[in-house]
């Protein structure tokens with residue numbers, strides 16, 4: 349990145365989440381990712397540089413080893429001219445979704461991360477002129493905890509995503525409950541995966557976005573502003589799947605194109621482009637828990653159609669979903685089992701604050717840190733080291749529970765050498781594809797008590813709302829929680 353040549357007109361707003369804002373280059377396949385902060389949260393440039401460097405190191409030394417180098421693009425920290433950043437910030441401000449504007453993009457430190465633009469094929473450096481579609485899926489946690497520390501039995505039957513939906517809708521974050529269940533997507537069973545993906549297309553929330561030539565064409569821009577017309581989507585996509593018959597239209601066309609899309613996504617999610625080498629077999633726990641969630645609609649639907657029993661066919665080793673799930677499963681103890689260990693470390697640090705660095709609470713995220721993560725024993729010897737290791741593993745797992753998978757697809761041209769590129773065959777077309785993972789920021793240590801409180805809030809709210817469905821009086825109480833006390837007093 350040549351600082352003196354930075355021109356804001358060569359960059360455009362791309363998207364943002366809770367913690368970072370992304371802009372993309374109009375010609376080159378790169379993005380800049382800036383941190384975002386609530387106004388008044390003034391970190392020094394050195395602190396921001398350190399934070400960004402930690403993100404890069406964590407991707408490079410930890411997540412790349414877990415997930416594979418083909419999938420992980422950790423990028424680099426770059427320094428940019430402050431006047432360029434000021435102009436850029438002004439330029440993109442009007443495009444930012446309102447609900448994300450309570451935080452401001454950091455333009456004072458001069459630092460950002462430079463990453464490949466993952467909405468493009470990862471084999472090209474310049475924006476290609478051939479069409480490209482990219483599907484971004486934020487799959488969330490794909491397993492049900494089996495930890496003995498779980499205090500509410502419902503957590504052994506219903507997954508966190510499905511429970512959390514009720515709280516999110518009650519709080520007005522989303523209008524409707526999504527029928528997507530991560531356990532269906534991670535099942536490896538094609539029918540369940542198709543069901544999960546079609547539910548994502550029905551109610552994308554922030555779990556599905558689709559880009560065409562780098563522009564968002566489907567999914568959530570904002571909590572209140574979403575592009576969700578399947579007819580329009582199929583119109584955008586039909587030439588990808590039916591190149592020789594671009595003229596088909598109508599409801600039949602929509603169904604056909606969406607079916608192709610779901611099928612192709614499933615194939616790429618299950619593909620194992622990387623060889624599953626012996627060296628890839630790092631210690632990862634194997635959880636023998638329940639592989640479906642009772643709140644998922646899949647069993648009922650599939651059984652009603654009389655097609656298949658709900659069984660788990662398993663994920664191929666080395667596919668992106670398998671790798672992601674394995675990392676998520678580093679959370680062996682569940683937040684309920686982890687909180688006492690966090691308290692143990694906190695108590696110790698109160699007495700010996702200088703030990704924070706020995707325990708590598710804030711990094712460095714290097715080979716030593718990775719070595720620590722390898723110890724997956726659950727035998728608690730009462731030590732602070734044991735507690736710190738479990739906390740690190742939990743934080744890595746949380747990162748994998750919140751990352752997104754990007755699948756980029758572009759028409760395969762006959763004259764191309766297919767050996768160098770991955771190709772997926774749809775019913776009437778062949779597409780080149782690349783799969784990557786984004787948002788691999790290490791989750792903060794200090795958030796653990798908050799995670800614990802929120803977990804019990806999610807579960808309690810879920811229990812109340814399913815109870816309310818059966819009992820209309822408690823439904824009234826749930827909707828008017830402030831009244832509960834008054835009614836109890838009477």
Ligand SMILES: O=P(O)(O)O[C@@H]1[C@@H](OP(=O)(O)O)[C@H](OP(=O)(O)O)[C@H](O)[C@H](OP(=O)(O)O)[C@H]1OP(=O)(O)O
Nearest residue numbers: 365366367486488554746747749750789791795799
């Ligand atoms: O806890 P969750 O499952 O709600 O995940 C948060 C996400 O909400 P979601 O439920 O996916 O809509 C949340 O996403 P949104 O802001 O809701 O789009 C963030 O990804 C948040 O991560 P961070 O605190 O910014 O690092 C995520 O927080 P972490 O818990 O991963 O730290």
Ligand SMILES: Nc1ncnc2c1ncn2[C@@H]1O[C@H](COP(=O)(O)OP(=O)(O)OP(=O)(O)O)[C@@H](O)[C@H]1O
Nearest residue numbers: 363364365366367368370463464465466467786787
């Ligand atoms: N390297 C990239 N290439 C293309 N698009 C990207 C890239 N990185 C991020 N994006 C886009 O920007 C959005 C926001 O980025 P990201 O998920 O990293 O933000 P975040 O604030 O960390 O998210 P969260 O809310 O999950 O904490 C992503 O959903 C994705 O659409």
